[in-house]
Amino acid sequence: MAGPMLWPSGEPWPRCQLPHMVEIERPATAEDLELFRRGDEEVARLADRLSALPPEPGSRGMPAATAAQLLRMLASASANRPRTTVRTSAMAVPPKPVPMVPVVQLRAADIPHARFPEGTDLLQILWCPHWHNAVPGMDEHHRGPAPMVCWRDSTKLTHHATPPDGAGTDGRSVLSTCVISPEQITDYPDTEALPDPLQERLEDWHDSLGPDPGFDYRNDLAAAPGLKAGGWPYWPHGPRPVGCACGADRDLLLSIPNGERGTPSWTPLEDQTRAVEGGEEFHHPTGFHGARDAVHIFSCRQDPAHPVQIYVE
Ligand SMILES: [Zn+2]
Ligand SMILES: [Zn+2]
Known part of the structure; x- marks a missing residue:
């Protein structure tokens, strides 16, 4: 995460030229x-x-x-x-294009469930960490970082690239460099995303388990919290449309939480002590603070190379 990326030699590091939220000083x-x-x-x-x-x-x-x-x-x-002047923030095109920052680099072997475009085995996600309110190809209601997704063939890459100086000046969406040890788990759709008849059946099932079964569907089985690739998103404000412009559905590609809560049911076995000690406390292993709950990135089920959709929840 957020580290050097395998990069084609000769390809310049990407920069953002979209209008984003900047601090400005203007005449009063x-x-x-x-x-x-x-x-x-x-x-x-x-x-x-x-x-x-x-x-x-x-x-x-x-x-x-x-x-x-x-x-x-x-x-x-x-x-x-x-x-004579006022300091404020406004949407403006940056005077110089802003270097994007690395978010995550995952190999196909790390996320065997994910569909990679033909001939690729490396997924790279970068973003411009500033606040944007319009990103081409994305839902008009998008507010947040502007992502860039690269699907690459790692056998053709030998060179590692790091972002140039000056990248990552907005700290909230700039992640901390770390190495991930992926673990495969199964989660289920958030209750809110289920059709009404299924929600009713879930309620009946919960009732049949007695007054305190020690777990509940939404917190312990659905939408696993934490950093994840794939699975089901947690929708704190109800599900959002994730369809692609081509007509196909989109699937969750990556979810980056704003901190991780130490709930024992979803905590890896080796971290159980931390979960019990930490209780309701949040940990911020990724250093990400740019959302209230999480950022979800969705890719097209039909063709992952189609533009992604990002939701800041
Ligand atoms: Zn930008
Ligand atoms: Zn599509």
């Missing part, structure tokens, strides 16, 4: 100045209200009079700063 408009003025008034009103409060003997918090004084000092420092 009349609306900005009006907003500043109203902000100052609001802070002054709050400071007046705080200083009018009676003292609370025994309270451990900051006395209201001190808080009011602090607010007035901060407001005065802010008002005395020149308000």
Whole structure:
């Protein structure tokens, strides 16, 4: 993960030229100045209200009079700063194309269930880690990193490439370099993704197991959490459309979680102690923080070389 990639010599490292969210400093408009003025008034009103409060003997918090004084000092420092420019974020084409960062490199032998295009045995996923709201070939509602998927023949690659300097400046979607030891498991579709009659049968089945069977379908059998290639996605907000433009369905290619919870049922046997000790605590082995739950990448079932769909959940 996130490490050097086998790369064709002579092929330049990919760069993103799409508009993405960048920090900008622009001249302040009349609306900005009006907003500043109203902000100052609001802070002054709050400071007046705080200083009018009676003292609370025994309270451990900051006395209201001190808080009011602090607010007035901060407001005065802010008002005395020149308000000619505003720092904000906006969607903009980067002045220079941004180097993409490696996400994962998997060999066909690592993920025997996955369908590789004819003549390829190496899957590489890279992305531009910035926040995009439009990526060609992707669902119009896409918000998040812009991915690039390469299917390659590893026998033709001898050279390793690393991203150039300056890659990966947005830390939340830049992963930590690590080696994966894949383990094959079976999971099942998220309850929400099942047709109603099946959901009802599942409920009946749960009821038949008694008051506390020690597991439940959604948490212990469906949509395994953690970093995975293939299987079924966890849909915290309900299932999303994953069809390809060619008319075929798409399958889950890769799921990158925002941290891993130490639930014993899905934790590898060698990590069970950690699961018990960690309880509900999150671990971040991939260093990924760019989603609330996970990023799911789907590829076409008919032809994996078709554009992927990515969902940031
Ligand atoms: Zn980008
Ligand atoms: Zn397709």
